[in-house]
Amino acid sequence: MPKDWYEWHDLYNTEPKLQQRLEIVREYIAYSLNASPIGAIRIVSVCAGDGRDLLGTLENHPRAKDVYARLVEINSNLVERGRATIESLGLAKQIEFINGDATIATNYIGAIPADIAIVCGVFGNLADEAELNRLLDNLSFLSKKGTFVIWTRGHSNGIAYSDNVRKILRTSGFEEVNFKLTATQDMGIGIHRYLGENLPKPKEQQLFVFSGIPSKAR
Template identity: 40%
Template sequence: MDHTAPDRHWVRWHRQYDVEGSSLRRRLALVQRRVGQALDAQPAGEIRVLSMCAGQGRDLLGVLPGHPRRGDVRATLVELDADLAAEATHVARAAGLDGVRVVVGDAADAGLYNYVAPVHLALVCGVFGNLSDTDVQRTVEQLPRLCQPGATVIWTRHRRSPDLTPRVRGWFADAGFDEVGFDVEDGYLIGVGTHRLAGPALPYQPDAHLFDFVGDGGDGHR
């Protein structure tokens, strides 16, 4: 998750992943299930993956080591916090995932995905809860520039009132995506969307700025 370098808030915040029953841990399980399904569905050959605001990389790295397509994955994980990025790098190297590249940088900078774009799988998890509505829409509209035809996008957003997720799902439809599923869990405000690009991919624009990260992330994973 992105933050300013002196603030250790994000490192402490990511520890919620290890708390049994936490909303973040439950959201992670939903995301990882969808990641596994997306990898299963890929045809033979290279699988290109990007992860925005990747944190410790758990969305992908929690699935990939035991997945039969692990050797086909070429991924870029972008995370602004150097400590979290170092943890992701350590996990990837320890698992022998040589195709995983962790970049310390601003995930809003489309140029940081030049190693893998256009991708077969894009992870936009823990992002939309920390953007203005306008920037959420703009990011969705820009995703066809990062994706190959038929690519899968997995995203998250809390459903706290006023719930933006119905509008986000509509923006994906407007951008040429078909909805694969929208996962929620009773008693929690988490929402996990999975969409597949049915419309045409757009030209990659490495100079694009996707969004401005706002807030402290407190609502990002409810």
């Protein structure tokens, strides 16, 4: 069992579920980049980990030069690793890795509204459905009409939690672009488009509460 979120990332080396999830998330990021009009592409990543989903995609993507991204992550070791990757890719002028609290609205100022919002490994670490609704509602601060939102939700105890996420997204002003289950069948990965308008001021400073712990990560 991982003792912290840094150790949790080691599971990417051994767990097929996480490896397949990463592959699909990268596929969706590449899809969103390909679908973006000519010009700058703004990206935010909420609870970014070490940023391997976005950075691994940009490594080989022709639109990498157009990307302006802000990744927000609270674990300083993960941020350090992500920053080293950014340097090695020569993207330091375009990509900021903030060591801070991704639940706080001010940490996104200057980087939003985003064209692509990556919210992976977050929905399963919220207390309940009310908290998911709150986060989805507050995405109107990070997003604008047409923003791609890429998300993941693990299943457990035979419960397909991603079904409920898709249902809630449908009724909360998001249009599904694609959804896939990992081959392991216990992790859902979705890409939706936000249909609403950007909210220039946040409804509340705290956009959501991240309450998950690494030993029980979903």
